[in-house]
Amino acid sequence: MHNISGRGVRSVVALLGAGLLVGLTTSCSSSSPTREYAVPSDVCGTHVARSLLEPLLPPGEKVSAQPTSSVGVERCRMLVDGKVVLSTSIEKHDANTSVGDVASSAYGVEPTDTRADGGRTIYSKTGAVSLVECPGSASANSTLWATVRTSHDVKASSMRDFIKGYATALGKSDACRALSTHGHA
Structure with a gap:
């Protein structure tokens, strides 16, 4: 077995937490407004x-x-x-x-x-x-x-x-x- 130091565990947990936060923010945010009309000439x-x-x-x-x-x-x-x-x-x-x-x-x-x-x-x-x-x-x-x-x-x-x-x-x-x-x- 490998012994993971407390510092390594904290790094892994922080990285997983940041990834989860980014995922939640992306899924909850609305898409940017779109142009539904044709631009005139x-x-x-x-x-x-x-x-x-x-x-x-x-x-x-x-x-x-x-x-x-x-x-x-x-x-x-x-x-x-x-x-x-x-x-x-x-x-x-x-x-x-x-x-x-x-x-x-x-x-x-x-x-x-x-x-x-x-x-x-x-x-x-x-x-x-x-x-x-x-x-x-x-x-x-x-x-x-x-x-x-x-x-x-x-x-x-x-x-x-x-x-x-x-x-x-x-x-x-x-x-x-x-x-x-x-x-x-």
Whole structure:
């Protein structure tokens, strides 16, 4: 027979106890929430890759979108299970408006947050703003800006990727043409 010291027995008992505790905790904890809806391929009619939108949307059962507009601003609110979780806007500003100016009036992002794209984009974990490049059709007296904010923190890199993709899509959309022909987005 082998003689097991008191120290060895305590180690074995502690190890078995830790394993039992982990097993009980795992079996009693609920599974993490899941996304039961299909991630949309557009934001109120503006095509955006699902891979860019997906990290910004939380789990839930149902997603819907509510577009609104007023002079110089078009908004899209995305709701999951009836709660606004993401809001975008397309905003017309004067030609001399800077990315910091737009960020200072946007929710979820500050002028001092991380900059990208040669200073045309500012982003954080909860929001972003970016200049929309309107090739050949933009008014010389105004600029078009895309903004996004979420009701929850996301990876800042996901926010950056989304705003860049969204601003690029807007640059190819009717929003740029509307800016030059009608004077509002």
